Amino acid sequence: xxxxxxxxxxxxxxxxxxxxxxxxxxxxxxxxxxxxxxxxxxxxxxxxxxxxxxxxxxxxxxxxxxxxxxxxxxxxxxxxxxxxxxxxxxxxxxxxxxxxxxxxxxxxxxxxxxxxxxxxxxxxxxxxxxxxxxxxxxxxxxxxxxxxxxxxxxxxxxxxxxxxxxxxxxxxxxxxxxxxxxxxxxxxxxxxxxxxxxxxxxxxxxxxxxx
Amino acid sequence: xxxxxxxxxxxxxxxxxxxxxxxxxxxxxxxxxxxxxxxxxxxxxxxxxxxxxxxxxxxxxxxxxxxxxxxxxxxxxxxxxxxxxxxxxxxxxxxxxxxxxxxxxxxxxxxxxxxxxxxxxxxxxxxxxxxxxxxxxxxxxxxxxxxxxxxxxxxxxxxxxxxxxxxxxxxxxxxxxxxxxxxxxxxxxxxxxxxxxxxxxxxxxxxxxxx
Numbered sequence: 001x002x003x004x005x006x007x008x009x010x011x012x013x014x015x016x017x018x019x020x021x022x023x024x025x026x027x028x029x030x031x032x033x034x035x036x037x038x039x040x041x042x043x044x045x046x047x048x049x050x051x052x053x054x055x056x057x058x059x060x061x062x063x064x065x066x067x068x069x070x071x072x073x074x075x076x077x078x079x080x081x082x083x084x085x086x087x088x089x090x091x092x093x094x095x096x097x098x099x100x101x102x103x104x105x106x107x108x109x110x111x112x113x114x115x116x117x118x119x120x121x122x123x124x125x126x127x128x129x130x131x132x133x134x135x136x137x138x139x140x141x142x143x144x145x146x147x148x149x150x151x152x153x154x155x156x157x158x159x160x161x162x163x164x165x166x167x168x169x170x171x172x173x174x175x176x177x178x179x180x181x182x183x184x185x186x187x188x189x190x191x192x193x194x195x196x197x198x199x200x201x202x203x204x205x206x207x208x209x210x211x
Numbered sequence: 212x213x214x215x216x217x218x219x220x221x222x223x224x225x226x227x228x229x230x231x232x233x234x235x236x237x238x239x240x241x242x243x244x245x246x247x248x249x250x251x252x253x254x255x256x257x258x259x260x261x262x263x264x265x266x267x268x269x270x271x272x273x274x275x276x277x278x279x280x281x282x283x284x285x286x287x288x289x290x291x292x293x294x295x296x297x298x299x300x301x302x303x304x305x306x307x308x309x310x311x312x313x314x315x316x317x318x319x320x321x322x323x324x325x326x327x328x329x330x331x332x333x334x335x336x337x338x339x340x341x342x343x344x345x346x347x348x349x350x351x352x353x354x355x356x357x358x359x360x361x362x363x364x365x366x367x368x369x370x371x372x373x374x375x376x377x378x379x380x381x382x383x384x385x386x387x388x389x390x391x392x393x394x395x396x397x398x399x400x401x402x403x404x405x406x407x408x409x410x411x412x413x414x415x416x417x418x419x420x421x422x
Contacts, residue, residue: 048355049310061299065313068305075298087286088272094279099260102276102313112318115344122331133326144259 002027004043005053007207008175009033010105010168011066012053016202017164018070022077026055030209033110051109067101070161082161093155096145096162100169104138108172128176135169135178142166143183150185152192159193167193171204213238213267215254218418219386220244221316221379222277223264227418228375229281231409233288237266241420244321262320278312281372293372304366307356307373311380315349319383339387346380346389353377354394361396363403370404378404382415 003019003026005012019026031037031052038050046062047054055063055072063069074082083090106112108131116122116130149155154162170190173180180187193199204210214230214237216223230237242248242263249261257273258265266274266283274280285293294301317323319342327333327341360366365373381401384391391398404410415421 049314049352051314057299063299063302063306065306065309067313068302068309071305072298072302075301087283088268088274090286091274091279091283094282095274095276098276098279102278102317103260103262106313106317107323111348115341116331119340119344120327120331120333120337126331129330130326133330137322141260 001025001058002029002056003053004029004031004047004056006031006033006038007204007210009052010172011051011101013168013171013202013204014066014101014164015053015055015069015073016207017167017198018073018082018161020198020202021080021082021159021164022073024073024077028208029056030207032209067097067161067165070097070164074161080158082164084155084158084160089149089155092145092149093160093162096142096149096154097165099138099142099145100162100165103141104134104169105172107134131176132178135173135176136182138169139173139180139183139186143186146185146189150189153189159196159198163189163193163199166190167199212236212269213240214264215240215242215258215267216264217242217244217249218415218421220263221383222262222312224379224382224413224415225277225312225375226264226266226280226284227413228378228409229284229293229372231413232291232293232370232375233284235284235288239419240267241418243420278308278372278376281308281375285372291369293375295366295369295371300360300366303356303360304371304373307353307360307365308376310349310353310356311373311376314352315345315380316383318345342387343389346384346387347393349380350384350391350394350397354397357396357400361400364400370407370409374400374404374410377401378410 003015031043044050047064053066055069063072070082083093113127116127151157153159154166167190214226242254255261264277266280274283281293294304324338327338362368364370365377378401
């Protein structure tokens with residue numbers, strides 16, 4: 001498999017974590033977002049969204065959308081599972097992942113921040129406030145939901161799909177200097193995850209394309 | 212089951228369609244977003260995101276995030292399936308749903324449009340341009356992806372998870388007068404879906420709380 005991704009893209013890191021949790025090998029294909037490598041060449045042709053990550057399978061098939069890729073990896077390589085047993089538990093984990101993957105991340109993605117700056121003429125300070133507003137709104141929700149599900153990790157004592165999505169979001173939040181003191185459960189889980197090799201070894205700073 | 216929702220919320224409509232496709236009965240609990248009913252009372256206490264929809268199960272358990280709810284319904288009531296057989300096909304359908312559910316809808320949700328107006332002082336015309344920009348960007352991607360998957364519906368000739376997400380997005384796009392001529396496959400599928408009772412009978416205009 002070949003993972004088209006960018007070291008600092010949080011959606012990319014989700015997939016790197018899942019691949020590592022499952023012990024799967026892959027080729028690392030860097031796509032430099034700030035240099036706009038996603039918008040031209042063969043990557044842009046195969047990936048109409050121009051968004052990373054994309055996972056190319058050994059037969060040439062091409063998968064996009066990080067949370068769909070996580071589900072694919074879980075279906076094709078079930079051990080260790082990213083989702084718990086039981087429909088209710090699975091729904092809770094998916095909802096946690098989507099609280100971040102739908103309701104925080106896309107609103108704060110690079111292309112949206114660029115629109116705020118370029119089309120709406122917003123200053124960097126206003127863009128930073130925007131970023132922090134959606135992180136604060138979203139993490140307050142996640143913190144409350146975790147009261148019902150968390151053990152050592154987002155759901156019980158096994159790292160899974162929600163952790164794959166949470167940890168990269170916290171990394172981004174720290175880059176944007178978001179205050180995080182109000183989310184003690186989130187931050188405890190983040191630390192527990194980063195103590196695991198699957199998270200630490202795939203950290204943006206450990207990537208081949210890290211600046 | 213009890214569905215907390217709002218007639219015009221596209222995420223709510225996704226769940227109404229899925230419940231109808233599966234032939235499941237439920238109580239309709241309206242939450243009027245424009246009157247901010249989502250932000251107070253018992254709904255706000257149970258739903259920390261203050262977002263609709265939420266599905267209350269018969270045992271009092273509470274599910275959130277529409278795409279997680281669709282997966283839950285598919286796991287607990289497998290017939291007719293919302294997802295095809297085979298991990299690759301399932302990944303393609305989930306990616307299509309997420310192209311809309313992650314990369315169009317949350318950026319254009321009511322709370323974001325309100326932030327543009329209230330915190331960033333944008334005029335309605337700029338808000339409308341924002342809305343149309345993300346619809347155009349997203350539907351162009353969906354139109355390209357559908358070339359690989361579409362039959363009568365988003366994936367083959369059976370309506371499923373991606374159709375549940377697509378049709379409400381088109382309804383919203385039409386409300387905001389987004390140009391849609393560039394997406395012939397999308398619009399053909401939208402029409403095919405709306406010809407089905409599960410879509411037509413759950414249309415916002417058919418809801419008990421329709422204004």
